Amino acid sequence: MNVIDLRGVTCPTNFVKAKLALELVETGEQVEFLLDDGEPVKNVPRSLKAEGHKLLGLKEVEGHYVLTLEKGAE
Amino acid sequence: MSEQNKKTAIDLNNLKAGGFIKERGKDLFTVRLRVPGGRLPVERLKKIAEVAEKYGQGAVHLSVRQSVELININFKDFDAVVAELGEGDQRVASCGARIRVPTACGGCEYNPNGLVDTQASALEVDRTLFGTPTGHHKFKVGFAGCPFDCPKSAINDVGFQGAVLPELHAGDCIGCGLCAKTCSDGALVMGDDQMPHFNPEKCTWCGDCLKVCPTEAWQAAKRGYTVRIGGKWGRYPLVGTLFATFLPENQVEAFISEVLAWYVEKGTGRGRVRLGDLIIQEGPESLLARLRTKFPESVVDATIAPQIINTQVGTRRIPQ
Numbered sequence A: 001m002n003v004i005d006l007r008g009v010t011c012p013t014n015f016v017k018a019k020l021a022l023e024l025v026e027t028g029e030q031v032e033f034l035l036d037d038g039e040p041v042k043n044v045p046r047s048l049k050a051e052g053h054k055l056l057g058l059k060e061v062e063g064h065y066v067l068t069l070e071k072g073a074e
Numbered sequence B: 001m002s003e004q005n006k007k008t009a010i011d012l013n014n015l016k017a018g019g020f021i022k023e024r025g026k027d028l029f030t031v032r033l034r035v036p037g038g039r040l041p042v043e044r045l046k047k048i049a050e051v052a053e054k055y056g057q058g059a060v061h062l063s064v065r066q067s068v069e070l071i072n073i074n075f076k077d078f079d080a081v082v083a084e085l086g087e088g089d090q091r092v093a094s095c096g097a098r099i100r101v102p103t104a105c106g107g108c109e110y111n112p113n114g115l116v117d118t119q120a121s122a123l124e125v126d127r128t129l130f131g132t133p134t135g136h137h138k139f140k141v142g143f144a145g146c147p148f149d150c151p152k153s154a155i156n157d158v159g160f161q162g163a164v165l166p167e168l169h170a171g172d173c174i175g176c177g178l179c180a181k182t183c184s185d186g187a188l189v190m191g192d193d194q195m196p197h198f199n200p201e202k203c204t205w206c207g208d209c210l211k212v213c214p215t216e217a218w219q220a221a222k223r224g225y226t227v228r229i230g231g232k233w234g235r236y237p238l239v240g241t242l243f244a245t246f247l248p249e250n251q252v253e254a255f256i257s258e259v260l261a262w263y264v265e266k267g268t269g270r271g272r273v274r275l276g277d278l279i280i281q282e283g284p285e286s287l288l289a290r291l292r293t294k295f296p297e298s299v300v301d302a303t304i305a306p307q308i309i310n311t312q313v314g315t316r317r318i319p320q
Ligand code: HEM
Pocket: B038, B104, B105, B106, B111, B112, B113, B148, B149, B150, B151
């Protein structure tokens, strides 16, 4: 699975990086994003959902978060 | 009559509702334009620029309440300014003891946080209530799209803040925990059953849980405005207090009209009193009871008087 590490990247750069990374992924493929606690984990999932991607889950791993999503249609 | 002291002819009707403000310089005025909700079609903006260039001295001023103000306008040009702006459908705003042009943020139209159509509300209030005389003092209305409240709704005489009441459709929940992580107010906690548990006492009705949930398990049980009344700024600021929750968007005008009717009635004979000070004098129950008869679904059970801000300078007059 694609893993995109957005730790240490602040809003809204993390969201823009996530968008750019998703351009290289096929619709229907799954991707994991690593996100910091706080504003990033609050904002990035919602923005990605609003862009039409399907959020699959969120889990906390050693002080950061792993967001799993399926890429939506272009 | 000689050429030098020819009388200037001005249509005084243009001045009645205000919007013309005396400047320092001789003969110069500011003309405050009516821009409800801060939204200005580009065509109108072009017309404003054209008039400002022709009659002003090179600049306009953007007021803190979202108006474009034409500055350095000679009073002899009033009629021409009003007429030329009118060609572009641009009107002059109001001053004095009247309902002012409502302010609003972008609301839900394009803003990711917006929950209600603040722009539609501002336009409606501008269309129906703008310029209505109160008999006592100015009367300001403002709309915020969500509880972030960028427009500072509670320092208006009547301030509206978009809100949704979330409701869980448990069958659709996949237990991902995103909503609990998103909630800024601690109103959602994931239980041992891998389901979010909702604490209504802590919820500010921001709708973030609805926006993040991947399966739309959170739905809006109610949507509308949180309404605070009695705010103002100036020398002795007040923050308005809660009078209604989830007021439907289509009841905004009727609600303001009812507050205004109470204000007009109770303020009579009391001089230049602002709504918030009048509520402090009368106690909030009187206004609350009046609103409850018309808006029983939305008006809260009890409230407190507008909250005094201690500016630490001057001595606030105790309202009589
Ligand atoms: C995703 C997050 C946010 C977005 C998209 C956002 C958007 C906006 C927008 C569009 C405005 C201008 C509103 C207008 O005048 O029409 C604004 C102003 C403002 N925002 Fe936010 N905002 C966000 C987060 C926040 C946060 C976290 C706070 C405070 C904790 C905040 C406080 C304010 C305040 C006080 C203003 C008014 C600024 C002023 O007086 O000029 N906002 N915001």
